[in-house]
Amino acid sequence: MWGIHLDRQSELPLRRQIYQALGDQMINGKLKAGELLPSTRDLSRGLNVSRSTVSDAYEMLIAEGFVISSQGAPTRIAEGLCVEKMPDPAPRAAPHFERVFTADFRTGLPDLRQFPRFLWQQMLTKASEEMTPEQYGYTGAQGIPELRKEIALWLYRNRGLSVDAGDIFITQGATHALHLIAELICGDGQQILMEDPCHTGMLHTFLNKGVSVVPIPADEHGIQTERLKDKKCRAVYVTPSHQFPLGGILPASRRAALIRFAHDNEAYIIEDDYDSEFRYCGEPIAPLYAMDSRRVIYVGTFSKSVYPALRIGYVILPGQLQERWLQLRTYTDVQSPISEQMALMMFLRTRKLDRHIKRMRRLYGERRSVLLETLAQTFEGEWYAFGDDAGLHLAVEFPKLQFDDVFRKSSQEKGINLTPMEYHCIEKGHHQSKLLLGYGHLEPEEIRSGITLLCSHIKEYFASDIGMAKEGL
Numbered sequence: 001m002w003g004i005h006l007d008r009q010s011e012l013p014l015r016r017q018i019y020q021a022l023g024d025q026m027i028n029g030k031l032k033a034g035e036l037l038p039s040t041r042d043l044s045r046g047l048n049v050s051r052s053t054v055s056d057a058y059e060m061l062i063a064e065g066f067v068i069s070s071q072g073a074p075t076r077i078a079e080g081l082c083v084e085k086m087p088d089p090a091p092r093a094a095p096h097f098e099r100v101f102t103a104d105f106r107t108g109l110p111d112l113r114q115f116p117r118f119l120w121q122q123m124l125t126k127a128s129e130e131m132t133p134e135q136y137g138y139t140g141a142q143g144i145p146e147l148r149k150e151i152a153l154w155l156y157r158n159r160g161l162s163v164d165a166g167d168i169f170i171t172q173g174a175t176h177a178l179h180l181i182a183e184l185i186c187g188d189g190q191q192i193l194m195e196d197p198c199h200t201g202m203l204h205t206f207l208n209k210g211v212s213v214v215p216i217p218a219d220e221h222g223i224q225t226e227r228l229k230d231k232k233c234r235a236v237y238v239t240p241s242h243q244f245p246l247g248g249i250l251p252a253s254r255r256a257a258l259i260r261f262a263h264d265n266e267a268y269i270i271e272d273d274y275d276s277e278f279r280y281c282g283e284p285i286a287p288l289y290a291m292d293s294r295r296v297i298y299v300g301t302f303s304k305s306v307y308p309a310l311r312i313g314y315v316i317l318p319g320q321l322q323e324r325w326l327q328l329r330t331y332t333d334v335q336s337p338i339s340e341q342m343a344l345m346m347f348l349r350t351r352k353l354d355r356h357i358k359r360m361r362r363l364y365g366e367r368r369s370v371l372l373e374t375l376a377q378t379f380e381g382e383w384y385a386f387g388d389d390a391g392l393h394l395a396v397e398f399p400k401l402q403f404d405d406v407f408r409k410s411s412q413e414k415g416i417n418l419t420p421m422e423y424h425c426i427e428k429g430h431h432q433s434k435l436l437l438g439y440g441h442l443e444p445e446e447i448r449s450g451i452t453l454l455c456s457h458i459k460e461y462f463a464s465d466i467g468m469a470k471e472g473l
Contacts, residue, residue, distance in 0.1 A: 148169075173313040185321070223250065236269050371437065
């Protein structure tokens with residue numbers, strides 16, 4: 001009746017099914033303006049439902065202006081409801097399914113199997129128990145003071161960095177921080193200089209904000225500061241403690257040159273310190289921020305040291321940027337979730353995070369050694385490992401080979417997931433002989449079997465017609 005088909009097994013109430021069916025017909029023009037609706041009594045009989053169910057549906061239509069009803073007059077359909085349905089010009093994206101690889105050398109993945117989940121759950125529970133009623137409200141865009149204080153203490157004991165908790169601002173991870181920084185200092189269209197190669201995710205974060213990015217080449221020691229000459233910008237993005245993806249440490253002379261450049265051009269240095277806590281020989285590298293807190297914006301995250309889904313990071317901001325940051329954060333997403341902030345504060349305060357990092361540093365160091373040993377045992381030809389003894393991935397160069405997207409796709413077809421260095425290059429063609437091999441999330445046996453499979457694939461690929469063509473043979 002009236003084009004209404006009720007599904008009595010549905011969880012959607014009958015009154016809402018009637019409301020939706022009538023409303024849809026008014027929108028698509030099947031029911032015309034001014035047309036009378038049947039009485040509640042007639043429609044309830046026709047649909048075999050109670051009169052009150054139909055009355056409720058009519059009340060919803062009246063409240064939203066679909067129909068007009070007055071005392072003693074029949075209910076009529078309102079004017080101006082018909083909307084022409086336009087075809088969708090874009091096809092729907094296919095559902096994304098996570099592919100399982102035999103050898104998965106993705107970069108940046110910590111071993112989440114080792115995370116103390118039971119301990120973390122205890123801290124989340126304790127945090128909820130200790131939260132005051134006021135903390136369930138709005139706690140501020142800067143982040144809770146207790147967490148900022150513990151982060152300041154953690155940076156001091158682990159990095160030798162002395163920072164005021166009042167200069168620390170909690171974020172939803174490093175990507176969120178860069179979104180805000182781009183708006184904060186480049187919202188007027190000014191450009192950013194960015195080390196090249198760089199993390200493509202960070203690059204697209206700036207590009208998606210409409211920022212103009214100018215690449216500055218990086219080598220095994222980091223950004224080549226001599227290439228900054230005569231460049232104009234609002235900021236320079238660098239990863240000085242462990243350059244991604246080449247893995248080098250920015251030398252003191254280049255750090256000094258970078259700071260001089262920032263002062264001379266009234267620019268800021270965005271220091272992304274993404275995994276510096278995992279260094280396997282000697283102490284962690286001192287942040288660039290320690291050399292100049294007026295021009296360096298320090299970005300840190302707990303995605304590698306705790307877990308990525310936590311979505312808690314932080315920035316240390318120069319004083320002149322803080323008021324504007326708070327305004328931007330307030331009108332972007334207000335604040336970070338309070339219970340996770342409280343739990344992380346406890347994780348830091350009890351030194352449980354320090355112990356977890358110490359254990360993982362030893363574990364990741366062992367896996368890095370296994371990877372290097374396996375490469376030496378498996379590959380007979382010439383190859384070189386790049387970068388400092390740190391992080392969760394290894395940059396490897398095979399001087400006589402060239403790896404591109406065709407090679408990456410052929411590797412995936414063989415069950416091998418890896419990234420050619422070129423993927424992270426802004427200007428292509430300078431690092432075609434290098435591969436990135438993530439190892440942090442892999443057990444030693446997974447590393448050994450994965451490298452064996454990779455070696456076999458490389459030999460097969462470069463012996464094929466397409467591989468020979470890449471080599472110019």
